[in-house]
Amino acid sequence: MEIPYTIKARPDTGLFNAKLGIWLFLASEVMLFGALFSSYILLRIGSVEWPHHVLDVPLATVNTAVLITSSITMVMSWASLMMKDFKKYRLYMGATILLGFGFLIIKYFEYTHHFHSGELPSYSTFFAIYFTMTGLHGLHVIGGMIVNSYFWGPGSKMWKTEPQRFTNRIEVAGLYWHFVDLVWIFLFPVLYLL
Amino acid sequence: MELTHAGDIKKHVRVYVTVFVALLALTVVTVSISYLNLTVVPAIIVALIIASIKGSLVASYFMHLISEKKLIFASLILTVVFFLALIFLPILSMSDRVH
Numbered sequence: 001m002e003i004p005y006t007i008k009a010r011p012d013t014g015l016f017n018a019k020l021g022i023w024l025f026l027a028s029e030v031m032l033f034g035a036l037f038s039s040y041i042l043l044r045i046g047s048v049e050w051p052h053h054v055l056d057v058p059l060a061t062v063n064t065a066v067l068i069t070s071s072i073t074m075v076m077s078w079a080s081l082m083m084k085d086f087k088k089y090r091l092y093m094g095a096t097i098l099l100g101f102g103f104l105i106i107k108y109f110e111y112t113h114h115f116h117s118g119e120l121p122s123y124s125t126f127f128a129i130y131f132t133m134t135g136l137h138g139l140h141v142i143g144g145m146i147v148n149s150y151f152w153g154p155g156s157k158m159w160k161t162e163p164q165r166f167t168n169r170i171e172v173a174g175l176y177w178h179f180v181d182l183v184w185i186f187l188f189p190v191l192y193l194l
Numbered sequence: 195m196e197l198t199h200a201g202d203i204k205k206h207v208r209v210y211v212t213v214f215v216a217l218l219a220l221t222v223v224t225v226s227i228s229y230l231n232l233t234v235v236p237a238i239i240v241a242l243i244i245a246s247i248k249g250s251l252v253a254s255y256f257m258h259l260i261s262e263k264k265l266i267f268a269s270l271i272l273t274v275v276f277f278l279a280l281i282f283l284p285i286l287s288m289s290d291r292v293h
Contacts, residue, residue, distance in 0.1 A: 014263040023266050027273040034280045042284050053228070061225050065218060072214040075256045079210070082203045178256045185248045188221075189241040193228035 007164045022172045026179050029140075033183055036136065040129050040190065051126050052194070056110060060192045063106045064184065070099035071181040074148075074174045081167040086159055089170070093152045096177065100145040107138055130191050137187060140180045147173050213255045220248050 004010075005017040013020055044050050077092035114120070114127070121131040151166075151173055158166040224244040232240065254260040259270075 013265050015265065020265065023269060027269055030273050030277055031280065034277045038281050038284055041281065042288070045285070045288060057225060057228070061221060064221050068214065068217045068221070071217075071252065071256055072210055075210050076207070079203050079207055175257050178252050181256075182249050182252045185252065186245050189224055189228070189245050193224060194234075194238055194241055 006168065007162070016168055018168060018172045019175075022175050026175065029179060029183075033133075033136070036129070036133050037186070037190070040133065043125050043129055047125055051124070053192075054126070055130070055192050056113070057192050059106060059110060060188060063103055064188050066099050066103050066106065067181050067184050070096045070103070071178050073099060074177045078167065078170045078174050081159070081163070081170055084163075086156075089159075090152065090156070093148060093170075097145055097148050097152060100141050100148070103141055104138060104145075107134065133187055133191065137180070137183055140183070144173070144177045144180055148177065209255055213251050216251060217248055220244055 003017075007016060009015055010017060010020075073092045073095040077089050077096060080086075080088035080092055111131075119127050121128045151170060155169070156166070158169070224241055227240055227244075228237070259266070
């Protein structure tokens with residue numbers, strides 16, 4: 001059975017199905033992270049004192065730059081396919097995956113530093129919400145990297161048979177990846193700077 | 195996004211690079227401001243304004259919301275309404291607390 005509207009836009013929505021699908025999924029993700037942001041606000045309002053600049057701001061700033069860079073390489077991988085340049089697609093998608101990996105490595109160093117200092121999630125309300133929010137975000141980065149790696153490797157065979165469908169897949173994977181970047185853009189000031 | 199001419203995409207690429215530079219610059223700005231030791235409320239307002247600008251840049255250009263179909267906007271407006279309820283209802287529930 002053929003999956004409908006993978007290339008052509010559905011007449012009533014004006015979109016190919018996966019595009020609407022990913023946006024609805026992202027809407028549900030907004031609510032998931034929204035619930036945690038809401039919890040953060042409640043915990044902070046309810047606390048007597050809240051730590052300021054206890055996390056490694058310079059390291060997290062570098063990590064923010066890493067994730068922003070991965071967002072532009074992701075959009076460039078899609079733009080390369082639009083320009084029918086598969087080699088460049090491979091290059092940009094590879095860079096996106098490596099940058100995602102770099103983000104996780106930096107996060108790993110941050111986490112182990114906290115663990116060695118005894119700052120576990122049970123240490124304080126702040127660390128509880130810090131690990132919950134960044135942990136969930138980190139899982140999203142891992143998920144995106146798995147999908148991106150598939151499209152960099154075995155999944156890219158589709159470019160030869162159905163190039164437009166493959167381009168659409170990369171666009172959808174990109175929408176998810178940019179969302180993960182967008183969440184970090186809010187997590188960074190909320191947890192590290194304020 | 196519909197398949198457009200390669201020339202159009204090249205114009206898009208220039209926009210992507212501009213957005214990328216703006217995002218990095220705004221990151222530097224927000225980090226610098228956090229070292230100014232502003233009091234809590236102005237610090238939160240400034241940081242959230244900068245984060246919102248960065249977020250809108252990513253959504254508008256990298257996720258090309260700026261040229262997206264109506265149905266996506268409609269579902270996002272609904273999401274924003276529920277998101278605001280999620281954020282503000284619990285805060286309102288605390289407003290009757292005696293301090």
